[in-house]
Amino acid sequence: MSREQAVEQLWQRRQRSKLVRLTIVLAAIATTWAWVFSDITFADLFTEQRLKNWNRFWTKDAVPDAPNGFGAWLGEQMSAYGYKALFATLAISVVAIFIAGASGLLLSFGAARTIGGLQPSRFSPVTRIICIVLRAIPEYVLAFLLLAVFGATAWPAILALAIHNAGILGRLGGEVVENLPSRPLQSLDALGASRSKLAINAVFPMGIARYLLYFFYRFETCVREATILGMLGVVSLGYYVVEARAHNDYDQMLLLICLGAVLVFLADVISDVARKLLQ
Helix, strand or coil: CCHHHHHHHHHHCCCCCHHHHHHHHHHHHHHHHHHHHCCCCHHHHHCHHHHHHHHHHHHHHCCCCCCCCHHHHHHHHHHHHHHHHHHHHHHHHHHHHHHHHHHHHHHHHHHCCCECCECCCCCHHHHHHHHHHHHHCCHHHHHHHHHHHHCCCCHHHHHHHHHHHHHHHHHHHHHHHHCCCHHHHHHHHHCCCCHHHHHHHHHHHHHHHHHHHHHHHHHHHHHHHHHHHHHHCCCCHHHHHHHHHHCCCHHHHHHHHHHHHHHHHHHHHHHHHHHHHHC
């Protein structure tokens, strides 16, 4: 049998998923429907006025007014608001993820249906519903509601991110607890260990590394969302983006967007390094 024939046989024996095929068909139907029955057309992107706007933005609006050079202009912008915006965004993200991490860790034990296949939990359905409710409301909406209570401080953004991510981490942490290796847990269970003792002496040390993988992944999300939540009036990069847009300072707005991208990139690098060390 030739190599091509062997590859063909393997292709014929591959697993076929009806769900995958149905998903592809539904996606194609939805795309076709949106294209035919909506007002979305690619021609709108290339009208004469839009092309003029595009050219004006990159040749005039977004060009820094820097008579003393770009370096001097950048230093002035960073001193005026850049460092403050970066620090505020990072501070919101760090405080929010630590609150979410601690809350999610506590929810994890309740959200798990079993501990490594042992000791079913009667409270798991209730805790899972709590996690669903916490993560069901978008951070932007939560922050908008919390502004009425805390005003334009950092706390609406912090609590919105913490509440949303606590629900996500609680649900993911529950999966970690359920899928722990059963043999060490069986030994403790045979000795008569209670659920709380199993959680403290076995589940936590065995599952914390996996939980921290999710923790650092959600940290990346917090950094991105903290920038966006600033558009509600909370001092962060998003707040200064709105201010720059309101004054038509597009060069400053573009700089702030780039600073946000740099901050997210650094958070991603830190998260990636941490996850590799934990694996």
